[in-house]
Amino acid sequence: MDRTIVLCTAALLAAGCAPSSTVRMQQAVSVRETQKVEAKMTGPKRRIGVVDFENKTAYGAQRLGTSASDILITELVKSEKFIVVERDKLNKIMEEQKLGQSGIVDSVTAVQVGKILGLNAMVTGSISQFGVKTGGADYLLTQSKQQVAECTVDIRVVDVETGQILYADAGKGVAKRGTGQVLGLGTRAGYDETLEGESLRAAIAKFTENIIWQVNKKPWSCRVAEVDKATIYLNAGLASGLNVGEKLKVYHLGREIKDPTTGLVLGNIEDEIADIEVVRHFGEDGSIAKIIKGTPPSKNDICRLFK
Known part of the structure; x- marks a missing residue:
């Protein structure tokens, strides 16, 4: 009996020392x-x-x-x-x-x-x-x-x-x-x-x-970052996944349209002013586009992909 108690105690002590069990x-x-x-x-x-x-x-x-x-x-x-x-x-x-x-x-x-x-x-x-x-x-x-x-x-x-x-x-x-x-x-x-x-x-x-x-429910868009004569610089490019050859429509945002009841902004009046095409990327996430139809846009105009 004493031998059994000693063995049990030793087993418990060993278990207490073993990282896998303690x-x-x-x-x-x-x-x-x-x-x-x-x-x-x-x-x-x-x-x-x-x-x-x-x-x-x-x-x-x-x-x-x-x-x-x-x-x-x-x-x-x-x-x-x-x-x-x-x-x-x-x-x-x-x-x-x-x-x-x-x-x-x-x-x-x-x-x-x-x-x-x-x-x-x-x-x-x-x-x-x-x-x-x-x-x-x-x-x-x-x-x-x-x-x-x-x-x-x-x-x-x-x-x-x-x-x-x-x-x-x-x-x-x-x-x-x-x-x-x-x-x-x-x-x-x-x-x-x-x-x-x-x-x-x-x-x-x-x-x-x-x-x-x-x-993803809203259409993807980017902005016109700068305009130099007929060259359009966009704030989206290689990192964003905007491909060379991609065509976009450019809109000038007018005044805000608000819900008369809640006062929440529903959107803006938009004037379509140009169609542009991405011709090359620049920098980490920029691209250069050319006008294929319409008039030169302004800085901060919004661009959306052709549907």
Whole structure:
């Protein structure tokens, strides 16, 4: 009997010393509410910007907001469907124009910044809920501990041309991690900050396809960046996927048309002024076009692909 007890104790001690059995890192990530929509982007890439998300919780200060926007930017870039403008450029414009000085970027500010940078859409967002719960259990020979991070992320995709909200959604994310000890041996885990990122990524995971689907509803467009006699310079080129030989119609945007009831901008009066053809690319994402019909356009006129 004594020999049996000794052997059992030794086995437990050995188990407590073996990393494979004493350190049990269990991770689970889930997403609820947001439904993923399969999306196919047509035409060249859209230009999109993502501002730092607002952290409405009492947890993590601005760190959480920056982390959330970083995750979404990464997912949008990985999709290879967008030209994502760097945050530094967005911040520089906001600083120069004295926009978003409160640290919060609303839809109106997003549209102003987006127009300056020639974007098709801007994404704003907030973290409306975040919390970490710790639980555990003590048994005769073992102890276990589990940390659970939960968050809710809200996003809005704003059409820069009209200021209308193309897409609004909320995603919930949960990340879990467990540790264990046997006879005092194993891992005594403190707070694991990686849970923050895992729960945020879980909440944001399905936004990307939905953003692609919603932004793709509007016709692709670019802007006239400069005009030099008969040479037209466009703010889209190789990186955007605008091909040499592509034909576009150019429109001059007139005054805004507003809904008389809501005051929302419905669009602009548009005058078709020219047909142009892309003849070559220049720089990282620019192109040069020639006029094939009509009159020379002006800087900032809008260009759309032939239907």
